[in-house]
Amino acid sequence: MDQQGTGSDQLRTLVAELIGIEPEAVSGDANLFELGLESIVLMRLVGRFRKQGSKVTFADLASRPTVSAWTELVGAASRPVPHTPAREPEANQLDADTFDLAVLQHAYWIGRSAEQRFGGVSPHLYTEFDGEAVDPDRLRDALDAVVRRHDMLRARITDNGEQRIESIPGWRGLTVHDLRTEVDAAVELERTRQRLTHQMLNIESGEMFSVDLSLLPDGRTRLHLDLDMIAGDAVSFRILVADLARAYDGRSLPAIDYSYARYLADRPHDRRSARAQAERYWSERRDSLPGAPTLPLLERDSGTPTATRRAFHLDSQAYSALQSQARAHGVTPAVAVAAAFAEVVGAWSREQRFLLNVPMFDRAPTHPGVGDLVGDFSSSVMLDVDLSETLSFAERSRRLRARLHEDAAHVDYSGVEVLRDLGRRRGATVLAPVVFTSALGLGELFDARARQVFGNPVWIVSQGPQVVLDAQITELDGGVLVNWDIRENEFLPGVPDAMFDAFEALVRGLVADHGAAWREPVGQLVPPRQLAVRTPSPDVPRTDASPVAGTETLHRAVFDRALSNPVAIALEWDENESMTYGELCDRALRVAAALAGRGVAVGDTVGVTLPKGPEQVVAILGVLAAGGVYVPIGVDQPANRAALIARRAEFAVTIGGSGEDGLTVSDTILGEPLPAPHLGPDTAAAYMIFTSGSTGEPKGVVVSHRAAMNTIGDLIDRFALDERYRPLCLSELDFDLCTFDLFSVFAAGGTAVLIQEHERRDPQRWVSLIRSHRVTAISCVPPLLDMILSTGDDLGGSLEVVMLGGDKVGIDLYRRLTAALPGCRFAGLGGATETAIHNSICEVVDVDPNWRTVPFGVPLRSMAMRVVDARGRRVPDWVPGELWVAGTGLAEGYLGDPERTSDRFVVVDGYRWYRTGDLVRYGAGSMVEFLGRVDNQIKINGFRIELGEIASVLCDDPEVATAAAVVDRTGTPALMAAVVPTDPAADPSETVAGVFTRIVERLPAHMVPERMVALRALPLTVNGKIDSAAIVRQCRAAVDTERATARVAPRTHLERALALIWQSVLGVEEAGVTDSLFALGGDSVLATTIVARVRAAFDITSVTVRMLFTNPTVAGLAHNMIADQGTAKSLESTAEIYVSIESMSEDELLAALEQQHTR
Template identity: 30%
Template sequence: AAPSSGQRRLWFFDQLQPGSAAYNIACGVRLRGPLDRPALERALTRITERHEVLRSVLRADGVGGVQAVVLPVTPVVVRTVQAPGEAGEELVRRAGQIAAEPFDLATGPLLRCTLLHGAGDARLLVLAMHHAVSDGWSLQVLIRELVELYGAQAEGREPRLPALPVQYADYALWQARWLTSPAAAAQLEYWRKRLDGAVLADLATDRPRPARSDFSGAHARFEVGAAAGARIGALADRLRTTPFTVAMAAFAAVLARFTGQDDLVVGTPVAGRGRAETAALAGFFVNTLPVRVDLSGDPSLEELVVRMHDEVLDGRSNADVPFDHLVEELRPQRDAGGRTPLVRYLFQSDESVQEPVVVGGLEMLPVRLDTGTAKFDLAVDLSPRADGGFDGLVEYSTELFDPAAVERIATALRLVLEEAGPAQAAAALSRLPVMTSADRAELLERWSGAGVPAVPTDTATVHGHIEAQADRTPLATAVQFGEERLNYAELDERANRLAWELRARGVGRGALVGVALPRGLDLMVALLAVLKSGGAYLPLDAGYPAARIEMMLEDAGARVLVTDTDAVPAELTAAAGAAGAQVLCLRRDAEAVAARPRHRPQAGTGARDLAYVIFTSGSTGRPKGAMNEHAAVVNRLLWMHRTFGLAEGEGVLQKTPIGFDVSVWELFWPLMAGGRCVLARPGGHQDPEYLCELIASAAVTTVHFVPSMLAAFTTAGRLPAVRDALRRIVCSGEELPAALVTECAALLPDTGVFNLYGPTEAAVDVTWYPCAEGYGSRVPIGRPIDGAHVYLVDRAGRPVPVGVAGELLLGGPAVGRGYWRRPGLTAQRFVPDPFGEPGSRLYRTGDLCRWRADGTLQYLGRIDHQVKLRGMRIEPGEIEEALRTHPGVDSAVVSVRTGGSGTPVLVAHVRPAGGPDSPAGSPDSPAADGLAAVLRAHLRELLPAHMVPTAFATVAEWPLGPNGKL
């Protein structure tokens, strides 16, 4: 006979993954009292006689398809398994293992009965079936008929069983005919419209999705008390719906809070038995309903329940189309690994209360069995209890989630269900609690770093610490540049004289001084002199266009520009004049500077005075100046010294252009700790071979790289020369690939790699992570440094649970003052701190992160990198990650460009594996066209159609900015 749509799908699945227990269905029956084993086997045999499907097998039909074959009736033999040392939950676990034993769909039988004997008189009857011949409803049919047939024998009467006018094969034939009818076409059109543009809900997982799933699973349990159950029932009555609808709405609310999505598809099973004659029949009838949930506008739980009620009602009116047929017709996004498409998360409720039944002196109590599998990412089952409460079970994929992550989701669902009272149900969903007060306190008080004070110090300023070090080690080398050296005393004296000159030109506390000098000893002297004068330095790259420098100087109101006409373009000094800044030329004005006093000026600078202002690009096109104070910088540098313990004389490489904040610690940390600041030649930061030579010759122990530059550094031919000297590689500025860390560990086994994170609006870095074992596929950005407070919040500003993406907010002494002369933008990005002391502020980074279970932060991307095409939100990073999974791709960048018709399109720029030497390394080569076709097909396997770029372009090398970033 022809199989049903569902049977056909499960047969194809079995061909791909033979022996999988993913579609085993099982129930245990706890037995107490005398058992008549022959009567039990006769009852089971009679059941298989009544329900032909339980004697069916699925076999290849010889032409690429499958057919269902009904085998003759044979006596059912209940096998016996002894487990003498097990009882209670241990025995139930053993029963689950037995139920998970694979079936052979071609030979059968697809119903297996086992009597499990445990310790003492503990016994469990294990009834296992393949889903191809059964479903959850069928299990209830089986149990009812088993009780009746066994009881009738014990009582010496005829069994009272409903007639079965049709068999499952009749249903399969009816279904095949119905699918060609106008009614089926109308239902399919309903789903086509309803699911148009739907995207998969996306809970953060603890591990990447495997290329091939083994469907391994586990479950977590939770309880909803009787009082909460009564409130759920009352809410359902008031809204004229069911407790199931209320609970499913609560589950959708939790998913929305954990994913940040307000448009979700949640699956729920429907019996699929619309015809009355199928009610008492065993077989695979159940259908999955993909319910699209609209959570836009932050509705209340009440409002969401009403939306859910209408959605489920409409869906059930169109529930005859098999889910498998729906997938074939709509071709939705498919998960890697073969999991169910369209629906990742399922909600179901067993409306019946399980109670023991006594027949012939034998008590039978059905119990749930765990086969160790999970067909969905996450499936919630809520079962009512006799006291009015509910037992909750969350089945989840162990390939994706750790138990702790699922426990947090289960806790959130319990909390939302317990908030179903009238007042709470009327509140916006964003206000419902999704974590316990203890978990919230741990995030806000411990993990945030709020309880860790700034590093204590008696010296308030950066230059004050350097002056103290100069007093301790005046003759030690402070700065070296090629063959040139300055010891601490010389550096201090030269900076003092220049500081006096600056003060003579009107520089004092809070004044900004532009510094436009190439890397060299004069640069170090000038920066330190600005701080000693009471001013704050404004770093300027001489390579910038003159118009931009003029704009920055004018915007900053800089009194003085320190430069050198022999080393910078004439346009720069002209720009300074146009901006109204005095030009102090170190060579031209050398005599005037040399005539100034050698002792230190006392400018009265304090901890809250500005140390520097760095201009960064702005979304409006106008650069914005981030202000940072001495206290924040001192805390950052003292933390670094306390953490890494730089010894006197150690070399720290300074190679980052001073317009980028990493330069701050490269310049000043070694001078505060008695080390050496080793200056790379101008432009040398982009030459890996030169850097290797410098690190080795200057005995540099600490160096910074953005990850993309570190990748280039690891390929340098002279890399072995750095092994004796280099002890620390500090990374920041881009996401650090785990593979790169592994590569560094292999090439430089004695060199530690540290991942740091921080925006320019705070003092350089605010979190750190020592890269060691155990971080998984993505390197965290770690924990807050001393004096930094970190919080992750949702769109409503509420703390998010562990594992949930949220915007990273920064607080504490590490946070900068704001943006120079931009009060509106400062107020927008530097906001009141609801978690701290009155008057404290938080900086909104715009970065998405999540807490890992170990208390470290993982960077996920930028909020504002999200794009919207044809009404659908897209994160380019997700496409880039998918591209990098192809062996032909070294790296990728996805962006939005305007197409020929004026509409925005996605464009993928790809660097092929092998770089410029690969066949596809040239954009014009035929191999490049071939790679584009391959990658397009690859992405179609991983992503929905709207996320597959329209155009592909190959690049031989990535263009890098002056700081080494893309």
């Protein structure tokens, strides 16, 4: 098609040929994407039109994808192509000379360093072909011909990050493995596969590819071909294989009168305006772009990188069906598969908006021979995927297509550059390690002759630095090969298989049900075996079943015990004080009679505000015996809050209160007792606890007898609690763990050991009571056990079980307790006031290395758990989500607040669920693991941050006993942290400095607290939970806990010279010698520039980017340079001259040079 030959008929024929349909099927106004036009084909068309002189762009064609519009666009944008002499390349871009790496090449080179996140691997594409009778000698000759033809196979990457074409190739030559007589040939083949799949070619010595040939029995052969992708992209790999087949056939491979170096120099001048426009486009979107998908990855160093392959093949019939369905819904097969991939990634990601790294193959038509070259012509697009809305699969695909076309239209500013900009903006390296590569539209993966010569490809795997998952689709055998290359050892167990299985099922579903899957949203993708173990048990009540009232109320057991064994001890306190069951119930009935005398009726609320001690117990039993609902109010509650609770709950009487409605227990002693307790149905409300509300006002949670007894009954049975059960009751009355302390004792027939009000903050006294009263159990929040263990006192030998709940349970507590009491059982319990104290349990026997804290575990009896994403869909194992709880233990709701009740208690799949707000995940063994709170997620500089994750990393530090991360929300949100040193005598400032040094290696920069303070103990609320507000106040007041300590000025001439170079390259006014390159806004490209400046300034070649990365500070680089040179003397002399020259003005410098010349 010549310059004037862009009429609609010719264009229709061209497009039909590229799509693979008849020209008659392409009407002038038909949407070409709906007909099957792939984006990669559109990019080639743009190149073709531009080569003929048209100024048309990808965006122009993508925005109006019809033949009629294109005819108009191409005609209007066409211009005669004047003859211009070839532009001379710059001096550093001549053939057979050193020239710069392309953008993606540079990213590959930096990323292969082991110091980089997800680094330590080379970008390479490895393929095995199973054929017959491939002759080693002919193959060697063919390889020699191919190496002569393609200069990038003779390239070498310098230690300064440049590339140079050598006359003598650096590859090791053909390696032949003769396995013709091997009994275990298959074993040897597998060893070769594993070795080559994970090899890292030595590109610094010019080893850009490797070729092995295995000779097998019966004349069979296997060709092993590996190409480092810094030398060539996937399209180049196909060219390489095709040329190798031609040369093997004895056909000549003429020299290409063009080179990759010249291509990099000759890219069209008019791309500059496109690049500027693309840069503006991405700059405008920069602040709104998301990060990478948060997949379930291991948090610690996973060791040697291991890439594994998973693949499936759609045959020609299935591919045809996919094309038809995609076309019918207005997208291409590539977009449909990309949408399926995005859905699967989203199902395993905490975030529902994320970046996918989409490579683009874009060879600009700079020369007729450019299509024959081997080199890296690829770029990438950072595709913004948003799954937050519930959409049909067809609509999801169409939106993804629109987003991809808009983003791809600005590919002149590559995805690598976008990531660098994001990193500078957000103060931390930003990666996009999940890749989707489509080669649909480029034809078969390997041409027919190559497969005839070398055989069919039986193994294809690629891996790349800073990539954890790379999905590829390409045409093969008339169908589509779908391949996943996964960095297996980065993922938590079972995740890669589960993701791939879900992806294959989703893709196959798109062609198997006549379009039904396209019309509906993608459902939950949890593997069936995971769902099977999460199904609620038959004893979990359904909403469609009518509840039957029972008689097991909280107080029935205590009154039954008073009748059957009135002299049994119910309560003990102090050293020798006690109260029998008979005495306790007699006093409670007297309180009940007094309440009845005050007009308290069944179902009325009664406030209880008494100090810790036996009167508390008498009071709440008295309320229940009167048929009332007790509402505890802590004696430390502010008067205004206590009054608000009283108004909300509409107290009939307040025991311990003042005024007309006040009643004291002592007032009732002389009165007559109620003849018998009121023992109503277990469905009646038993108590109401007011908890903090998001609005700042307390909310009253109404809990029935049945709900509370469900929790109590499970734990009594689980731990075989009986008359020997003697718990130490530590919890405050208005904290629901107190409900378990007391009523579990009465249900088991044991004895409650009480603490008095003056003892409730005295852990030494608690330990004394444990010993003197031979306490067998403790149920409390984790910080209280920490206080007990921290006393260092002997606990005696009576403790049999410790149950911790109400907050996250640290692994260290288990280790410390079992060290002190090896035979004591230890359990962590998950729960909330809305789920009647506890709803799940994990009894710790062995600690899983993946646990951050003791898991919530598994549901208690008659309870169920569900972990969901933001759209309410169940999530797979290891994926964070909100915990929902269903079952007998659920509260009735919130007093007088139907709107809040309907928001937090929802009916789904026939069960009533409480949305806990806890951020959890299913871990190994279907154990639910606590991660933090959903409302603990904050967003700073575009990053979503979970405070629990920061605290977990801090707690892992060897010098930290416990820690908490908080947010100062005054003004711009700022991260803060408090740590408790393991050594109480340690210097606080040294502890903080040491912790900062270590956590920067474990946490990305955006998750490192701005301030940190070392405390003797974490401040607690009255209920024993961490007091975040107090930590914020102490962090604000701490002057020694700034993360960036006072800037250290250069101390030597060498450091001064390096600091000047850093300031110039990074554009900062001052660079301290301990300031990190990356904290100052540096990245890998700027690091390369710094190294080049240093090498030029000091006339040494031993300084490398990797040397800088090992210690990215001025002081670190100076130290490494001295160590490399063996002496500081010459470096200091050169640096002194450099600093002197840099300090001169231009006039002073000219004068000095003139003076030197006259000498």
